[in-house]
Amino acid sequence: MRGFRLVFVIALIVAMLLSSAATAPAEVEYGLAAQYANDEGIQAHPAVIAATGFETPQWAAHSFNYSRPLPQGYQHTTNQSIVMSGTGCLEIQQTAGTHHPYEFAPSIPASEIVFVRWYRRYEDGYDWTQHKMPGVYAKESSAQNGSAGVRPTGCDKYSCKLFVDWDAKPAFYSYHPDQEGIYGDHFAQNVGMPIVLETERWYCFEMMLKSNTPGLHDGELKMWIDGILTGHIEGLRFRTCDTLKINEFTHSAYVGGNWVSDRDQKLWDDNLVIATEYIGPMANAEDSVDNPNNGENPSDPDLTPSTNALSQAGSNSSGSGCFIGSLTPMMPKS
Ligand SMILES: [Ca+2]
Numbered sequence: 001m002r003g004f005r006l007v008f009v010i011a012l013i014v015a016m017l018l019s020s021a022a023t024a025p026a027e028v029e030y031g032l033a034a035q036y037a038n039d040e041g042i043q044a045h046p047a048v049i050a051a052t053g054f055e056t057p058q059w060a061a062h063s064f065n066y067s068r069p070l071p072q073g074y075q076h077t078t079n080q081s082i083v084m085s086g087t088g089c090l091e092i093q094q095t096a097g098t099h100h101p102y103e104f105a106p107s108i109p110a111s112e113i114v115f116v117r118w119y120r121r122y123e124d125g126y127d128w129t130q131h132k133m134p135g136v137y138a139k140e141s142s143a144q145n146g147s148a149g150v151r152p153t154g155c156d157k158y159s160c161k162l163f164v165d166w167d168a169k170p171a172f173y174s175y176h177p178d179q180e181g182i183y184g185d186h187f188a189q190n191v192g193m194p195i196v197l198e199t200e201r202w203y204c205f206e207m208m209l210k211s212n213t214p215g216l217h218d219g220e221l222k223m224w225i226d227g228i229l230t231g232h233i234e235g236l237r238f239r240t241c242d243t244l245k246i247n248e249f250t251h252s253a254y255v256g257g258n259w260v261s262d263r264d265q266k267l268w269d270d271n272l273v274i275a276t277e278y279i280g281p282m283a284n285a286e287d288s289v290d291n292p293n294n295g296e297n298p299s300d301p302d303l304t305p306s307t308n309a310l311s312q313a314g315s316n317s318s319g320s321g322c323f324i325g326s327l328t329p330m331m332p333k334s
Pocket of ligand 1: 086087
C-alpha cells in the first residue's frame with residue numbers, strides 16, 4: 001500500500017511539472033531595438049539597412065531613397081487616435097472589388113540574411129480577406145518583376161513575405177525551387193499555438209529569411225509576433241547560385257490571388273525596420289538597454305517618434321503589446 005502511494009505521489013508531481021511546462025508563457029525575444037528607445041537612432045546600428053517611423057509623407061524617399069509615387073491606397077496620417085508612435089503612420093486603404101494596394105519593392109544592399117519588423121493594426125470590423133504582408137525578394141537582374149506563377153530556377157529569384165490567411169492566421173508565402181506548384185508555398189505557424197489576429201490593436205510582426213548555402217538545404221524562415229517565435233521552417237533550398245542574394249524589401253497589403261477585397265477597409269503600419277540581425281519589439285524611453293545613441297537627434301525626419309505618443313500607446317486600449325517595460329512587455333487588451 002505504501003509503495004502504491006509513493007508511485008501515486010511521484011506520478012502526480014510529474015503530471016504537475018508537465019502541465020506547468022505546457023502552460024508556461026512563450027518567451028518574448030528582444031533584439032537590437034532594445035538598445036534604442038522608441039527606435040530613435042536605430043538606423044545607426046551597423047546591422048540596420050533601413051528604418052522609418054512614417055513621420056512625414058516623404059518617408060519612402062527619406063528612408064528608402066524611393067522617389068516614385070507610392071501605390072494607390074497608401075496615405076500618410078497624423079491622426080493621433082491611430083498613430084502608434086511619433087507624429088505619423090502609414091494608412092493603407094484596401095478597396096472593394098480590387099486588389100489594391102499593389103506592393104512596392106525598393107532595393108536594399110545584397111544580403112544572405114534579412115529581418116523585417118513592422119507594426120500593423122487592422123480597423124474595427126476588418127474582413128480577413130487573404131492578403132499579403134511585407135517581406136523580401138532575391139532577384140537576378142533579368143528576373144521579371146518577381147515573375148509570380150513561375151517556379152524559381154535556383155539562379156533567378158527566391159522570396160518570402162508573410163500573408164494573412166482567411167482564418168486571420170499569419171503564415172509564410174515563399175518562392176523557392178522546391179515549391180510544390182508554380183506559385184509559392186504556404187507555410188503555417190508551427191511553433192506553439194498559432195496566433196489568430198484581432199482588430200483594433202497593434203501587432204509587432206517580424207520575419208527572417210536566411211539564404212541556404214548553395215548545395216545544401218540549410219535555408220530558414222522565421223516569424224515572430226509580438227516578439228514570440230511562432231514559425232520556424234528549416235531545410236529549405238532557395239538557390240543554387242551563390243551570387244543570388246536578398247536585394248529587395250517588399251512592402252505589401254495586396255489582396256489576392258484571384259480574389260478581391262469585399263469591402264473598403266483600412267489598416268495601419270508604424271515603426272518599420274529592416275536589418276541583418278534580429279530586431280525585436282520596440283523599447284520605450286525608460287527601459288531601453290544601454291545605448292550610447294539614446295538622446296541623439298536622428299537626421300532622418302521620419303525617425304523622430306515622440307515619447308508622448310508612445311506613452312499613449314502603452315496606456316490605452318488601442319496600444320501595442322510590444323513595448324518593453326523593464327523588459328516585460330505590456331500585454332494587449334483584447
Ligand atoms: Ca510613427
